[in-house]
Amino acid sequence: MFVPQRLNPSEESLRQFYIGKSIHEVPKPALVLDRAKMRRHCQSLLTAAEALGTIEGTRLQVGDTKHVKLVASTIAEIEHLFPLLAEYQQQGRHINVLYGIPLPRSQVSRLAALGRKLGANCLSVLIDHADQLKHLSQFHGEAQLSVGVYLKVDTGYHRAGLPPWGMNKDGLLQDLVTLDEKGLVDFIGLYSHSSLSYNDSTPAQAMANLEGEIIGCMDALARHAQLFPKSKTFVISVGASPQVSSVENLIVEGGKLSSASRSLCGTMKAVADGDSHGIRTSLELHAGVYSILDVQQLATKSRANLGGYEDEIAISVVSEVCSVYNNGEREQPEALVSSGVLALGREPCAAYKGWGIVDSSTFSQEALAGRQLIVSRVSQEHSIIAWDSNSTGSTGDCLPLTIGQSIRIYPNHACIAGALFGWYLVIDSDMCGNEPLVVDVWCRASGW
Known part of the structure; x- marks a missing residue:
């Protein structure tokens, strides 16, 4: 039964455009999935399900x-x-x-x-x-x-x-x-x-x-x-x-x-x-989303042996820093980035007052000094990055961000963020290591 749906470009044309590029070189915002992390989470739960003798029905x-x-x-x-x-x-x-x-x-x-x-x-x-x-x-x-x-x-x-x-x-x-x-x-x-x-x-x-x-x-x-x-x-x-x-x-x-x-x-x-x-x-x-995880999932601490956001969450939204306010323009240092509600969602998380966590792997530990950058406010197409007020250390220090810089944001809710994009850029950290190159493009269903 034919029902009109929103159309994506062909997978072939998407792959020709994206594969081989660094995720920091692609048009932003873009949604990225780390296939290696997904494999690990899937295998981990399958192993437990098989050991316990249950039938496991999953989405992915x-x-x-x-x-x-x-x-x-x-x-x-x-x-x-x-x-x-x-x-x-x-x-x-x-x-x-x-x-x-x-x-x-x-x-x-x-x-x-x-x-x-x-x-x-x-x-x-x-x-x-x-x-x-x-x-x-x-x-x-x-x-x-x-x-x-x-x-x-x-x-x-x-x-x-x-x-x-x-x-x-x-x-x-x-x-x-x-x-x-x-x-x-x-x-x-x-x-x-x-x-x-x-x-x-x-x-x-x-x-x-x-x-x-x-x-x-x-x-x-x-x-x-x-x-x-x-x-x-x-x-x-x-x-x-x-x-x-x-x-x-x-x-x-x-x-x-x-x-x-x-x-x-x-x-x-x-x-x-x-x-x-x-x-x-x-x-x-x-x-459903156990294979990808998100900030909400990690906040539940449902498994005893989980690592940090960078270790476990397979989904991220690549965003560009549009402007930085580090010189007293506001009560605390902030930055404007190119991902808002229509890229991240507006899903709260009980563990902190923010709408996404900024990946810390691109910053030096000296620059972070035990602090965490979060999405503190969201608008339709943009959001504000600031220090998490719950972080240790001063939240009045300048943000280690520059205009044009590419950052990755872990969304609070993967399902909502994922639904906002027509396709996903796939990387594989087991293959590429620290160089996040696109190895595939997956188109998703659109509409209802």
């Missing part, structure tokens, strides 16, 4: 697994991924893409068109309201196949879903089971996505939030056990990046786990290949 990384499970926020993303999905199918891999919001009526026909191309068992949706059941029937009528369905549980974040006690509101669960028995849908299980952990600051808090999601879903199952068929295994799918990343704390040398780790591990094992009230369950962890 599937490795060599036979089963490819993805979550997409928009139909445009799924359409954009279609050639890759078709390639996976030709390789004999089993794919399933979850459209990650409760299914809107306006998107049913587009999703059904994709379903006809991909075939059975390739698409899944969320629902949390009885009125959405007719959208499932419409999908079946147009696609001539059933769609996988997760019932969305609200485990405390209050963005979407029903509370554990309300899963059968207006007969929702009962009628969903009826559609499943008729073969019009495939009722997969319960789904929670809670971002409460973005306010965390320790691994124990992140693990507790993940455990809380699992317990919330199991509470929903227990309260309505009489309505669930006993003939199939139901997936309990939980997570957000900080919570899911926290499972890496369960893989420790010597096996000495903290009390929070032991509690989470026990809860996970009880659900994975479990049996609750006569209902078989399996556990799935889903995460």
